[in-house]
Amino acid sequence: MKELNLDFGLLIAYAIPGALALAGAAHWQKPLRDIFGQAYRGEHEAGSLLALATLSIVAGMIISVVRVSTLDHTFEGAFTFSPKGIAVLSLLATVPVLGVYARRLPKHGLDGSILKGHERIEPDFLVIAVKKRLDVYREAVNSDKRPYQFYGNAIVAILTYVCLVVPTGFGGVFNADRAFRLSVLIISLVPLYTAARTSHNRFMRAVAALNT
Numbered sequence: 001m002k003e004l005n006l007d008f009g010l011l012i013a014y015a016i017p018g019a020l021a022l023a024g025a026a027h028w029q030k031p032l033r034d035i036f037g038q039a040y041r042g043e044h045e046a047g048s049l050l051a052l053a054t055l056s057i058v059a060g061m062i063i064s065v066v067r068v069s070t071l072d073h074t075f076e077g078a079f080t081f082s083p084k085g086i087a088v089l090s091l092l093a094t095v096p097v098l099g100v101y102a103r104r105l106p107k108h109g110l111d112g113s114i115l116k117g118h119e120r121i122e123p124d125f126l127v128i129a130v131k132k133r134l135d136v137y138r139e140a141v142n143s144d145k146r147p148y149q150f151y152g153n154a155i156v157a158i159l160t161y162v163c164l165v166v167p168t169g170f171g172g173v174f175n176a177d178r179a180f181r182l183s184v185l186i187i188s189l190v191p192l193y194t195a196a197r198t199s200h201n202r203f204m205r206a207v208a209a210l211n212t
Contacts (some may be wrong), residue, residue: 009141009142009146010146010149011057012146012150013060013064013146013149013150013153014056014057014060014061014063014064014153015053015056015057015060016056016060016150016154016157017059017060017063017150017153017154017156017157018055018056018057018058018059018060018061018062018063018153018157019052019056019059019060020154020157020158020160020161021059021060021063021156021157021160021161021164022036022052022055022056022059023036023161024160024161024162024163024164024165025059025164027164027165028164032055035048035051035052035055036052039052060153060157063153063156063157063160064149064153066156067149067152067153067155067156070156071152071155071156071196072120072152072200074117074197075117075118075120075196075197075200075201076117076118076119076120077117116201117197117201118200118201118204118205119204120204121204121207121208121211122207123137123207123210123211124210124211127210127211127212128210128211133210136206136210137206137207137210140203140206140207140210141203143202144199144200144202144203144206145199145203147195147196147199148195148196148197148198148199148200148203151192151193151195151196151199152196152200154192155189155192155193155196158185158186158188158189158192159189161185162182162185162186165182166182
């Protein structure tokens with residue numbers, strides 16, 4: 001019997017961001033709220049989990065299309081920082097959590113003026129196959145492409161979640177705990193974007209090298 005080959009990295013890159021976006025949509029759609037509720041309570045366990053997993057993957061694929069059409073293009077250009085921008089980075093360096101990423105920016109190409117990007121490059125599978133580099137390409141996919149897909153999809157999913165949840169006021173129940181969780185999601189956009197941009201650029205450099 002032929003073995004079923006599942007790409008768990010691909011599932012994670014789609015399913016987790018998709019589930020977050022669905023959680024936001026559940027504030028507007030009762031059927032989605034019912035599915036989440038059944039999965040949380042363990043009712044109709046197999047059916048509710050399968051439905052939630054399927055919907056999450058589909059939502060993740062839609063999110064991925066949005067990411068490719070929008071966010072990925074920002075990875076191609078270089079960031080130029082004015083003196084005021086550098087001053088802001090210096091201020092962020094003193095903030096817990098955010099300071100870690102602000103201090104790391106110089107190590108990733110920011111010399112006080114520029115943070116380099118990388119244009120999108122499609123793999124030339126004929127060259128890669130002829131030169132027997134498929135294993136190296138798969139490693140690059142697992143090490144960098146899947147992470148940048150997940151980070152980028154997570155950014156789109158968080159923005160989707162916030163846009164869907166805030167107008168409803170968390171279903172009429174907005175307290176300090178939910179405000180804190182919403183703040184954490186919004187703040188996480190900074191490290192997620194940094195990680196997505198870094199992984200994207202590493203993968204594109206790897207593809208460029210494999211194509212030669």
